[in-house]
Amino acid sequence: MxxxxxxxxxxxxxxxxxxxxxxxxxxxxxxxxxxxxxxxxxxxxxxxxxxxxxxxxxxxxxxLWEDQAPRIEGVGVSVAGPDGSRVIDWVGHLDGYAQSVxxxxxxxxxxxxxxxxxxxxxxxxxxxxxxxxxxxxxxxxxxxxxxxxxxxxxxxxxxxxxxDVPQRALAVSYVHGLGPRPEHDFEAVRCNLVPGVGELFVMPSLTTSGRCDILFWEGIPGGPLDVFTGVKDPEEHLRTTLELMRTFTPWEYERAAGGVELTDAGGVLAGRYAxxxxxxxxxxxxxxxxxxxxxxxxxxxxxxxxxxxxxxxxxxxxxxxxxxxxxxxxxxxxxxxxxxxxxxxxxxxxxxxxxxLAPPPEHVLNLIGAAGQLQPVADRFAKGFDDPADFEEWFFEPEKAGAYLGSVAPQA
Incomplete structure (x- = not known):
């Protein structure tokens, strides 16, 4: 052999x-x-x-950890408005659960x-x-x-x-103590889009000390989220993460109001790559x-x-x-x-x-908005995380996106 x-x-x-x-x-x-x-x-x-x-x-x-890790049943998207409000909010359902270990x-x-x-x-x-x-x-x-x-x-x-250069500055915090999500009673990864600024992802996970949540900022380089370079102290990293949440995604910050703490001193990460x-x-x-x-x-x-x-x-x-x-x-x-x-x-x-990574074209904005009104669209977005090849059929081209929405709306 x-x-x-x-x-x-x-x-x-x-x-x-x-x-x-x-x-x-x-x-x-x-x-x-x-x-x-x-x-x-x-x-x-x-x-x-x-x-x-x-x-x-x-x-x-x-x-080996399937029975211990949270079962993630959906992927949600929120979009922040200029005033910090949440102008779009929806959750798509997965066919089979996801997990983070x-x-x-x-x-x-x-x-x-x-x-x-x-x-x-x-x-x-x-x-x-x-x-x-x-x-x-x-x-x-x-x-x-x-x-x-x-x-x-x-x-x-x-x-x-x-x-040929990094498109996002990345900052991760693993935390205990994040409050329950009020929008739904099942586990989901939530993607919060802040136009022109970046994205915040929140996902349930399993770490060395048990169940936790991951707070993950992706910031456009040079923008207000690109502030983690040189931050060496884990607690300062977490404070910065929470302060950005309070500013740009207050609905997520509310879940931290009861007090969150890092899972451990090694529970932070920052960097960027092309x-x-x-x-x-x-x-x-x-x-x-x-x-x-x-x-x-x-x-x-x-x-x-x-x-x-x-x-x-x-x-x-x-x-x-x-x-x-x-x-x-x-x-x-x-x-x-x-x-x-x-x-x-x-x-x-x-x-x-x-x-x-690029600013979304109009037809993609229409798809994201439609997912808040049409559950089949939200579900198809979520299922694309498991099978990204499906995006070829309805996501990249305006004509295919329009035809897809036209086929879903009458059924809805």
């Missing part, structure tokens, strides 16, 4: 490693942190995984599971020269570490990357090849909440490609074909995400 090296212990790397392990492959995972260091470190993401991605985990028996909890647990099942874990930072050396002992090398020197091996695909699609195959100094995985090759802005979903779908696509390939050499053609298999779904996410 083939020997496979996976560099990176995130959603995609560990899901793929555990999947290959279950089929008898000799898999080594290289990571720069132990399970305990991951578990006790800083939050890494704002993951919300929808039905298809969750099913990939279930198929491998990796849904703090990646510190999940990745630490998965890494321990992989080791317990006999997988080899090497805790060591990896440079390009290291990877070149190690690659000579493996039949296939995959890079699933989305940051650092290794990513530079994968060149930017300009034809698929319309932005969304990018990279070439999937890297040439190592010695002439070998490495295949990029998930965020290494397709890194979208988190405005559409697709990062962990893309990672899960990429791992599933690569697992199927490897299993179907059998004992044949994992050459450059195989790597390109495996990526193309993943890109078949990821391209829809990239198109949708890049569209959401």
């Amino acid at each position: 083939s020997k496979i090296l996976i560099v990176g212990a995130g959603q995609s790397g560990l899901q793929l490693a555990l999947g290959l392990q279950s089929h008898g492959y000799d898999v080594t995972v290289m990571t720069n942190r132990t399970a305990d260091e991951i578990r006790n470190g800083r939050v890494m993401s704002t993951q919300c995984m929808f039905s298809t991605a969750l099913q990939h985990e279930r198929d491998l028996g990796l849904n 703090d990646q510190r909890l999940k990745m630490a647990g998965w890494l321990e599971t992989f080791a317990r099942r006999g997988g080899q874990v090497v805790v060591h930072g990896v440079t390009v020269s290291d990877l070149d050396y190690f690659s000579r002992s493996y039949d296939l090398v995959l890079v699933a570490a989305g940051k650092g020197e290794l990513v530079s091996m994968f060149g930017r695909d300009a034809s698929r990357s319309p932005y 969304p990018v699609v990279r070439n999937p195959v890297a040439v190592l100094p010695g002439g070998g090849f490495a295949l990029g995985v998930a965020d290494v090759v397709v890194a979208n802005d988190p405005i559409t909440g697709q990062g962990s979903n893309n990672a899960s779908k990429c791992a599933a696509a690569y697992l199927d490609a490897i299993l179907e390939h059998g004992d044949k050499p994992f050459d450059r053609d195989f790597m390109q074909a495996a990526f193309d298999r993943y890109w078949d779904s990821a391209r829809h996410v990239t198109k949708w995400t890049n569209a959401m």
